[in-house]
Each structure stands twice: as structure tokens, then as C-alpha cells.
Amino acid sequence: MSQERDFDEFYLGSVRKVTAQLVALLGDQGEAEDAVQEAYARAWQRWGAVSRMDDPVAWVRVVAYRIKVSSWRATVRRAVAHKRHGPPPDVPDVSPDSVALVAALRRIPEAQRRAIVLYHLAGLTVEQVAAEVGAPTGTVKARLSRGRAALAQLLGESGEPTGPTEPTEGMRGEHSYA
Amino acid sequence: MHDIDERLTQLSGSLEAAAEVRSPTQVRSRGEQIRVAHRRRITTMTAVTAVVAVIGVGSLVAFRPTGHKGAPVGPGASPTSSKSAAPRSGATSAAAGQLIAKVDLTQDVMKVYDGHGQVVKTIPVTGGSATQPSHTGVFTITAKQRNMTLHSAAASPDGEPYEVTVYWVLTLDGGPSVYAAPWANASLGNRNTTHGDIGMSTESAQWLYGNVAVGDRIQIQ
Numbered sequence: 018m019s020q021e022r023d024f025d026e027f028y029l030g031s032v033r034k035v036t037a038q039l040v041a042l043l044g045d046q047g048e049a050e051d052a053v054q055e056a057y058a059r060a061w062q063r064w065g066a067v068s069r070m071d072d073p074v075a076w077v078r079v080v081a082y083r084i085k086v087s088s089w090r091a092t093v094r095r096a097v098a099h100k101r102h103g104p105p106p107d108v109p110d111v112s113p114d115s116v117a118l119v120a121a122l123r124r125i126p127e128a129q130r131r132a133i134v135l136y137h138l139a140g141l142t143v144e145q146v147a148a149e150v151g152a153p154t155g156t157v158k159a160r161l162s163r164g165r166a167a168l169a170q171l172l173g174e175s176g177e178p179t180g181p182t183e184p185t186e187g188m189r190g191e192h193s194y195a
Numbered sequence: 196m197h198d199i200d201e202r203l204t205q206l207s208g209s210l211e212a213a214a215e216v217r218s219p220t221q222v223r224s225r226g227e228q229i230r231v232a233h234r235r236r237i238t239t240m241t242a243v244t245a246v247v248a249v250i251g252v253g254s255l256v257a258f259r260p261t262g263h264k265g266a267p268v269g270p271g272a273s274p275t276s277s278k279s280a281a282p283r284s285g286a287t288s289a290a291a292g293q294l295i296a297k298v299d300l301t302q303d304v305m306k307v308y309d310g311h312g313q314v315v316k317t318i319p320v321t322g323g324s325a326t327q328p329s330h331t332g333v334f335t336i337t338a339k340q341r342n343m344t345l346h347s348a349a350a351s352p353d354g355e356p357y358e359v360t361v362y363w364v365l366t367l368d369g370g371p372s373v374y375a376a377p378w379a380n381a382s383l384g385n386r387n388t389t390h391g392d393i394g395m396s397t398e399s400a401q402w403l404y405g406n407v408a409v410g411d412r413i414q415i416q
Contacts, residue, residue, distance in 0.1 A: 021338070025219035032217075037210035050215045054222060061226030115209040118202055137203035138210075165199050172199075 023068060024061050031074045032057065034139070039081050041134045044123035048085060056081035075149060078139070082131075121171040129164030132157050220337050220368050227338055227409035295411040296403075298322065298393055300329060303384050305395065305413075307403065318399040319384030321376065322415075323391035330391065333414045334370030336407060343374070345392075363400035365407065370415060375400035 032053065039049035056077045060067045067073050122130050128150070135146045136157075143161070147154045296307045298320060305318040323329035343364045365373040376383075376394025383396060393415070395403070407413075 021223065024223060028219040028222055029216065033211040033214040034207075036214035037207055040210050040214070041206065046213070054217060054225070057222045058225035058229060061223045062229050064226075112205075112209050114202065115206050118206045119210075133203065137200065138207040169199050172202075 020064060020068075024064055027060075027068070027073060028057055031077070035074060035078050035081065038078060038134055038138050039085070041119060041122055041138055042082060042131060043085055044119055049081075052081040052085040053077070055084050075145075079149065117172060118168075121168050124171055125164055125167045128152075129160045129167065132160040133164040133168070136161055224335070224337055224409055293411060294333065294414060295407050296413045298329075298413065298415040300331070300387060300416065303382075303387065305393070305403075307406070316402070318395050318403065320393050320395045321379050321382040321384075321389055322387040322393055323371065323389050324387050327389075327391045328387070329371045329389075329393060329415055330369070331415050332370060333412050334367035336365050336409050336411050336413065337368045338364075338366040339404060339407075339409060340364045340366070341404075343372075345372075362397065363404040365404065365413075367413060370413070373400070373403070373413070 035056075036050055036053045039053050040046050043049045043052070059080055060073065060077050067076055070076055122133070125133075131150055132146055135141045135149060136143065141149065143154050143157050147157045150157070152160075293310065294308065296305050298305045300322045303320055303322065305320045306314045307316040307318065309315050341364070342360055342362045344358060344360045346358050361372075361374040361376065363375045367373065371392040373393040373395070375397040376389065376392075377397050379388055379394045380396060382388040383394070388394075
């Protein structure tokens with residue numbers, strides 16, 4: 018029973034942060050939420066091991082990210098399901114600035130985006146980011162600075178939030194996860 | 196124009212506020228389904244040999260809708276797998292959350308139903324005593340455990356302290372647990388003697404455990 022309490026506390030205490038990070042990583046609220054929920058379900062499935070890890074939140078984040086990457090190929094199937102179930106329920110509004118920023122994140126290379134999200138949103142150190150993505154710290158630093166520069170340029174040149182329909186397809190087309 | 200760092204910090208807060216939080220019970224339930232699905236794959240081989248035995252309880256499982264629409268091994272994917280998986284098909288219907296059993300605390304019986312509402316088994320039970328009555332309502336099975344240790348601290352703060360390990364345990368969301376209570380055999384089917392949980396014979400509890408899924412619902416009245 019206390020295992021269940023532990024898990025519930027862990028879930029309620031971290032799900033908002035992890036979801037925010039995945040939304041920033043994936044650029045899509047619904048897909049991020051699905052991946053996050055699935056990752057937590059898997060965490061419960063092996064809670065004995067996950068709960069003893071140094072950083073269970075990092076485990077959930079990595080699993081959610083992998084779930085999303087591997088389900089990238091299932092886009093067609095998802096489109097069919099989407100048709101069947103209708104549009105997703107309304108999500109709470111995020112500020113126009115956030116929308117613009119998420120849209121800009123979608124347009125920078127995946128590796129830079131991941132570094133920026135982990136460093137700025139998840140609050141990891143450069144060393145922790147390096148460990149999570151499996152790259153040297155120098156590389157992570159370079160990705161961070163290039164990513165920031167790219168974001169500044171994207172946000173500076175557009176000025177206004179990018180149109181709501183454009184980024185979705187653009188992102189899928191530009192960055193292959195295969 | 197804000198500094199990029201500052202905007203990213205604000206983004207974090209904004210996205211967190213918008214994030215969906217489901218009930219953790221629902222998340223665990225999903226985890227249990229994955230667990231059951233894994234076990235099904237492993238037990239499929241042994242289940243083939245059990246098919247003959249399964250016919251005895253086939254009336255329960257054979258008519259249940261085989262939910263689990265997105266599963267790679269869907270209904271009819273292969274005759275062997277769907278037939279041999281029958282005893283566990285309850286697990287795959289979890290999403291449907293069908294009402295699988297009703298407990299009548301005045302008669303001290305649990306009636307277990309198939310997908311068509313036909314009673315397939317009537318199990319003598321014992322429920323919570325007059326001073327600690329069982330909660331009533333319709334509850335979802337959130338977990339199945341082969342054994343579990345109960346402590347009096349959680350179950351009955353003011354009663355006699357006890358600690359006991361019970362078997363074939365179904366945990367209900369917000370309701371009593373259901374498990375084998377062989378020490379209460381004399382009460383089964385005629386008296387309510389527990390601290391609120393639903394007890395039954397070991398044989399019945401094991402059978403029930405094998406034929407329900409996390410996500411199924413049990414009514415207690």
C-alpha cells in the first residue's frame with residue numbers, strides 16, 4: 018500500500034514539470050501528455066527498481082522521450098485514431114509568448130532543443146544534460162549557445178507569434194527521428 | 196524583447212500550469228495493464244495446455260468483449276493465441292471497465308457475471324461487521340496482488356491490533372479489498388465479520404483473481 022502512496026506522491030509531485038519539458042521537446046501538448054502518462058505507467062510497472070534510482074524523474078523523462086521518438090513512425094495510425102475519436106479536448110491556454118517560444122523550439126535542431134529544454138526548463142547542470150543525452154559537456158555547451166542564438170534569431174525576425182498551423186507540419190518534415 | 200533565458204524560464208511555468216494531471220490511480224491502472232499484458236505473453240505457452248481446464252470457466256471469459264483495440268495481438272490475429280489467451284482475456288477488457296461482480300452484503304454472496312450479464316459463479320463471502328461495515332458503491336479494481344500484509348493501523352485504528360498476510364488480493368479504488376479469508380470460512384455466506392474488507396474461501400479468491408482484470412468494476416451493496 019505504501020508503495021502506491023509513494024508512487025502517487027512521486028507522480029503528483031513531478032508530472033507537471035515533466036509534461037512541461039516534454040511539450041517543449043516535442044512541441045505538441047497532446048502527444049507530450051500521452052507519452053508522459055505512458056512513461057509513468059511504465060514507472061509503476063517496475064516501481065521497485067525505479068523508486069530506488071538516484072533520479073526517477075530523469076528516468077520518466079527519458080522514457081517518455083523515447084516513447085515519443087519511437088511512436089513517430091506511428092503518425093499515420095495516430096491520424097486515423099484522431100479521426101475516429103475527434104479532436105483532442107481543449108487544453109488550458111498558454112500565453113502567446115509561450116506559443117511563440119514552443120514554435121521556435123520546434124524549428125531548431127533536435128539536439129539543440131533537447132539541450133536547451135533540459136538545461137533551462139528541467140534545471141539540469143551542463144554535466145547532467147551531458148549524462149542524459151550521452152554527449153560530451155563541450156558538445157552540450159556548444160548546443161546550448163547555438164540553440165540560444167537560433168532561438169533569439171527566430172523570435173527576433175518573426176516578432177509576432179508564428180501562425181498556429183505552420184509549425185506542426187514544418188517540424189515533422191524538417192527533423193527526422195528515424 | 197526579453198532575454199532568451201528569462202523567456203525560457205517563464206515558458207516552464209506557463210507549460211506547467213497547462214499540464215494535464217490525471218489521477219495517479221488511473222496511471223497505476225495503466226501500468227498494471229502493461230504488466231498483465233507482459234504476463235499474458237509469457238503464460239501463453241502454458242495456457243495452451245490449460246485450455247481443457249479453461250472450458251470449465253469458459254462461460255465467464257468466452258463472452259467477454261475482447262477490448263484492447265490497439266494491441267498487436269488483436270482478436271483473431273492468430274487462432275492459437277486468442278484461444279490460449281482466453282483465461283486472461285479479462286485483462287484486455289480493462290479499458291471497458293465492465294461490471295464483473297456484485298456483492299450482496301445482506302445475503303453474503305458475490306455474483307460474478309459474464310459479458311452478457313449472466314451469472315457464472317456465486318461465491319459465499321463475508322463483509323464488514325456492523326461496527327465496521329464495508330463501503331458500498333461501484334468500485335474499480337486498481338490492483339491485483341498475490342499476497343499482501345494488512346496492518347491494523349491502516350484498517351482499524353481503534354480495534355485490536357493485528358497484522359496478517361492475505362492472498363489473492365484485489366484492491367478496489369476507494370472500496371474494500373477482496374481476498375481469501377480462510378480463517379472466516381464459518382462466516383462465509385451467512386455473517387459479516389471482517390473489519391470492512393470482503394473475504395472468501397481461498398479457492399474462490401484464487402478463481403476470482405484469475406478471471407478479473409485491473410479496470411473491471413465490482414459493485415458492493
